[in-house]
Amino acid sequence: MTEGMVIDLGVKAITLVLLICGPILGFGLVAGLAIAVFQAVTSIQEMTLTFVPKIIAVILALALFGNWMLQSTLIFTTDVFMNLPNYVR
Helix, strand or coil, rough: HHHHHHHHHHHHHHHHHHHHHHHHHHHHHHHHHHHHHHHHHHCCCCCCHHHHHHHHHHHHHHHHHHHHHHHHHHHHHHHHHCHHHHHHH
């Protein structure tokens, strides 16, 4: 296994992680910002108010993008296992 193969595999893994985490973090960020604006406008400073909408947003993101995330992970894992003999050399 050459250095180039290790770097290529690492870049693919990090790219996949960023692509998979992106929608979940994005939905959580948008929900958090919306709740922060709502709290600033209404002067409601309830700490528990921020958690439920964020959890709902993350679950919604998982429901919308879960199939794509799973397929992307399966494709990457299958590719790693199929190329395992090349990595061992």
